[in-house]
Amino acid sequence: MTIDMEQFHQVFFEESFEGLDVMETGLLNLSPGTADMEEINTIFRAAHSIKGGSGTFGFMDVSAFTHVMETLLDEMRDGRRQVEQRGVNVLLGSVDCLREMLAAIQSGDEVDSKSVSTHQKELEIELNGSRSEATGEAAEIVVPEPDKAEDSAVNLGWHIIFCPHVHLMKTGNDPVRMFRELEELGDLTVEADFRGLPEIQDLDPEECHLSWDIRLEGDIERHEIDEIFDWVEDDCDMSIISFADEAEKNRPAEEDLVAGEPIVEKVVPAQETAKAPTKQAVKAEPEVKRPENKPAAKPASASIRVDTAKIDSLINMVGELVITQSMLSSLGEDFDMTKLDLLQSGLSQLESHTRELQQSAMGIRMMPISFVFSRFPRLVHDLSSKMGKQIELKLSGENTEVDKTVIELISDPLVHLVRNSLDHGVEMPDERIAAGKPALGIVHLNAFHRGGNIVIEVTDDGNGLDGDKLFNKAVEKGVVEPDTQLTEKEKFDLIFAAGFSTAEVVSDVSGRGVGMDVVRKNIEALGGHVEIRSKLGKGSTFAIYLPLTLAILDGQSVAVGDETYIVPLASVIESFNLKPEMVSYVAGRGETFRLRDEYLPILRMDNLFGVHRTESGKGSDGLLVVVEGQGTRCGLLVDDLLGQQQVVIKSLETNYRKIEGISAATILGDGSVGLILDIPGLLRLANR
Amino acid sequence: MARKEKKLTEEEKAQEKEVQRNLVQYLSFTLNSEEYGVEILRVQEIRCWEPVSRVPNVPSYEKGVINLRGAIIPIIDLRERFQLEEANYTATTAVIILRVEEEDKTRIVGIVIDSVSDVLDVDKRTVQESPSFGSKVSTDYISGLVEVNGKMLTLLDIDQFLSLQEEEEKELN
Numbered sequence: 001m002t003i004d005m006e007q008f009h010q011v012f013f014e015e016s017f018e019g020l021d022v023m024e025t026g027l028l029n030l031s032p033g034t035a036d037m038e039e040i041n042t043i044f045r046a047a048h049s050i051k052g053g054s055g056t057f058g059f060m061d062v063s064a065f066t067h068v069m070e071t072l073l074d075e076m077r078d079g080r081r082q083v084e085q086r087g088v089n090v091l092l093g094s095v096d097c098l099r100e101m102l103a104a105i106q107s108g109d110e111v112d113s114k115s116v117s118t119h120q121k122e123l124e125i126e127l128n129g130s131r132s133e134a135t136g137e138a139a140e141i142v143v144p145e146p147d148k149a150e151d152s153a154v155n156l157g158w159h160i161i162f163c164p165h166v167h168l169m170k171t172g173n174d175p176v177r178m179f180r181e182l183e184e185l186g187d188l189t190v191e192a193d194f195r196g197l198p199e200i201q202d203l204d205p206e207e208c209h210l211s212w213d214i215r216l217e218g219d220i221e222r223h224e225i226d227e228i229f230d231w232v233e234d235d236c237d238m239s240i241i242s243f244a245d246e247a248e249k250n251r252p253a254e255e256d257l258v259a260g261e262p263i264v265e266k267v268v269p270a271q272e273t274a275k276a277p278t279k280q281a282v283k284a285e286p287e288v289k290r291p292e293n294k295p296a297a298k299p300a301s302a303s304i305r306v307d308t309a310k311i312d313s314l315i316n317m318v319g320e321l322v323i324t325q326s327m328l329s330s331l332g333e334d335f336d337m338t339k340l341d342l343l344q345s346g347l348s349q350l351e352s353h354t355r356e357l358q359q360s361a362m363g364i365r366m367m368p369i370s371f372v373f374s375r376f377p378r379l380v381h382d383l384s385s386k387m388g389k390q391i392e393l394k395l396s397g398e399n400t401e402v403d404k405t406v407i408e409l410i411s412d413p414l415v416h417l418v419r420n421s422l423d424h425g426v427e428m429p430d431e432r433i434a435a436g437k438p439a440l441g442i443v444h445l446n447a448f449h450r451g452g453n454i455v456i457e458v459t460d461d462g463n464g465l466d467g468d469k470l471f472n473k474a475v476e477k478g479v480v481e482p483d484t485q486l487t488e489k490e491k492f493d494l495i496f497a498a499g500f501s502t503a504e505v506v507s508d509v510s511g512r513g514v515g516m517d518v519v520r521k522n523i524e525a526l527g528g529h530v531e532i533r534s535k536l537g538k539g540s541t542f543a544i545y546l547p548l549t550l551a552i553l554d555g556q557s558v559a560v561g562d563e564t565y566i567v568p569l570a571s572v573i574e575s576f577n578l579k580p581e582m583v584s585y586v587a588g589r590g591e592t593f594r595l596r597d598e599y600l601p602i603l604r605m606d607n608l609f610g611v612h613r614t615e616s617g618k619g620s621d622g623l624l625v626v627v628e629g630q631g632t633r634c635g636l637l638v639d640d641l642l643g644q645q646q647v648v649i650k651s652l653e654t655n656y657r658k659i660e661g662i663s664a665a666t667i668l669g670d671g672s673v674g675l676i677l678d679i680p681g682l683l684r685l686a687n688r
Numbered sequence: 689m690a691r692k693e694k695k696l697t698e699e700e701k702a703q704e705k706e707v708q709r710n711l712v713q714y715l716s717f718t719l720n721s722e723e724y725g726v727e728i729l730r731v732q733e734i735r736c737w738e739p740v741s742r743v744p745n746v747p748s749y750e751k752g753v754i755n756l757r758g759a760i761i762p763i764i765d766l767r768e769r770f771q772l773e774e775a776n777y778t779a780t781t782a783v784i785i786l787r788v789e790e791e792d793k794t795r796i797v798g799i800v801i802d803s804v805s806d807v808l809d810v811d812k813r814t815v816q817e818s819p820s821f822g823s824k825v826s827t828d829y830i831s832g833l834v835e836v837n838g839k840m841l842t843l844l845d846i847d848q849f850l851s852l853q854e855e856e857e858k859e860l861n
Contacts, residue, residue, distance in 0.1 A: 563741070563742060608744070609744030609745065610744055610745065611744075650758075650759070650760050651760070652753070652760055654759070654760065654795070655759065655760060655761050655762060655795045655796045655797060656743075656753065656760065656761075656762040656795075656797075659743055659744070659745070659746065660745060661744065661745070662743070662744070665741075665753060665760045667755045667758065667760075671755055672739075672741055672754075672755060673740075673741035673752075673753045673754060673755050673760055674741065675741065675743065675744075685745070
């Protein structure tokens with residue numbers, strides 16, 4: 001029976017990436033000198049399961065790499081090694097390297113073997129450096145080939161007696177697989193012991209009655225064998241004795257002469273055994289390559305991990321809905337007016353259940369923002385040490401839930417903002433002290449709900465933005481005209497203009513002048529916007545406002561002729577009856593109206609969309625909906641306001657194409673299609 | 689002798705297989721008393737004409753979009769597309785929902801036609817390439833002409849047809 005292992009690959013990758021995140025967080029929490037055992041254990045366990053998984057799935061280079069990491073971690077765990085910053089940094093680097101390896105394997109790309117071997121070497125050097133008391137062993141890890149012969153003279157192999165308990169197979173373990181792994185360590189001879197076998201009529205094929213006598217020749221460390229049997233430790237009786245020990249115990253009885261013979265002879269077979277792993281390695285190579293060479297360009301299917309509690313509540317809700325439905329249908333079988341009350345209460349139940357169902361279904365797409373935040377401790381740690389700044393990162397509101405799409409798309413802009421705060425916001429320690437601030441700068445990441453929005457704030461207590469400096473810079477770069485009058489807020493917004501950078505020196509962290517405009521573009525693509533609050537010398541806050549979910553939108557339905565359009569409620573400022581005397585004309589055509597202190601253009605929706613009207617009143621007594629899009633305001637002239645409702649967003653581009661002025665479509669209560677207006681698009685359309 | 693017969697039948701069988709292999713089923717429909725055909729494997733369903741939601745600022749043959757079980761589907765009037773005289777929508781006016789294959793994705797598009805006629809078996813080998821009509825009629829979206837029951841059937845290449853349409857729109861813009 002062969003199982004298609006590929007179906008589990010996705011799960012393995014997901015778990016491994018999670019494990020890597022765990023390792024990373026753990027490593028960052030490790031403070032040198034004072035080792036928190038629990039933390040080290042967590043890291044070790046994560047590394048161990050990645051190693052185990054990659055071994056099972058045949059990603060040998062991954063498991064080999066993880067193995068070295070694990071050895072290092074093991075020493076820390078046992079207290080044989082001090083936790084030092086250098087070691088932690090090397091491990092952090094390896095976590096990155098491992099992540100790259102896994103990502104490459106997942107997408108079917110070639111693994112960058114150069115970076116892998118560099119990291120592996122670093123690890124080995126680290127492993128070597130502080131294990132002076134066991135030089136021989138350590139050297140063997142760095143340069144395995146030549147030293148092996150001498151070293152293996154001490155230990156030429158292992159004699160393993162493996163007596164699994166009857167229920168071994170039921171725990172999902174397969175001896176054959178373990179033997180195969182053993183075989184990769186060295187020359188393997190396995191003898192099965194059939195004595196425990198029952199009569200054929202009593203035999204249950206799912207039980208294991210065999211035991212094995214295993215001889216594994218080659219220079220193998222004990223823990224390598226232990227790892228293979230790690231999973232079955234509790235399900236078997238076993239003894240692992242090295243040939244050397246065994247030979248000492250009963251020299252004459254031992255058939256295998258290798259270990260027992262005098263030293264001269266010992267060396268000769270040792271060289272043979274040293275060759276054996278090399279042969280193995282050569283043999284193993286094409287096996288490792290195979291998955292890489294495959295045209296595995298299959299895009300990884302997107303999956304999502306959902307809290308079981310959420311699924312339970314969803315199922316509860318469906319149950320409620322079914323009950324309501326059966327109640328209504330039995331009511332409908334013989335309905336008369338006396339039961340009207342019942343019908344009405346049934347319908348209102350149905351409505352509330354549907355709404356709850358909708359909410360919990362949307363909830364499945366929601367993930368805590370900590371998925372994004374968790375990468376920042378590392379980023380801040382790396383960058384602050386690189387820049388020589390002292391920065392503490394504070395996180396709050398990590399449990400705020402956001403749509404999965406938001407999680408995916410927000411992380412890049414957020415990384416940019418945080419880097420920006422680190423680079424331009426927080427000053428160097430001496431500057432801070434001179435300014436009367438503590439040397440340790442603080443960058444605060446905060447997420448919370450406000451109204452129908454999610455707000456993510458990046459706050460630093462650094463220098464703050466200098467509006468005038470920004471303005472001068474913008475003039476210099478030709479972004480604005482020198483005589484433009486701007487408010488403080490508008491001056492801050494200049495940093496989002498394309499081709500704008502105030503950093504005196506372009507560092508590799510930020511300052512190339514690309515980026516902030518991209519940040520704004522990305523956030524606006526998600527239907528959100530960015531606000532800047534800043535005080536010179538005190539610090540600045542970048543607040544990202546995002547809609548709660550991307551799949552549902554609060555909309556204001558408006559009627560234009562016989563057609564219905566949806567205006568996103570978030571962009572509606574107000575609406576009122578437009579009286580003819582409020583309209584002023586520019587060049588006889590351009591219609592504007594005055595809203596408090598501002599003249600705003602009027603967009604006649606019927607003209608803009610070519611709506612056929614039955615009644616031809618060019619009367620100005622329509623309704624004007626004042627909307628805002630990308631900072632500009634205008635008034636949309638419509639015939640009627642129909643009501644506010646939540647609409648499910650459906651893409652027009654799936655089966656059709658992009659239409660100027662329309663962002664998406666939705667299905668209205670009567671089953672027909674309503675189009676959702678794209679305010680910036682409308683403005684472009686009107687200006688054409 | 690017997691062997692020869694057997695051989696013949698085998699040959700016949702092979703021939704029949706060959707014919708079978710070359711048979712393609714087409715759904716034929718009428719448009720202004722002209723007959724057209726689309727590959728039946730591309731047809732998802734046939735529906736009655738129902739009012740659509742108009743989409744602003746698109747060519748008039750793009751009638752609008754409908755809600756097809758939760759998906760938003762564009763509807764294209766083939767008469768207007770071919771610049772035939774406009775017909776009123778009647779009870780037999782039908783909408784054929786087609787799957788259009790593009791490089792990397794499949795789109796669902798509906799076309800409005802006068803009426804659906806038949807499902808026809810067409811031998812691929814009898815399909816004739818469309819002659820050139822000069823600039824009067826573009827032949828890019830015609831995959832061929834074939835005679836069925838004494839009538840000419842114009843086979844439409846819908847992938848080409850609907851991608852062409854987009855190019856024209858680009859030009860318009």
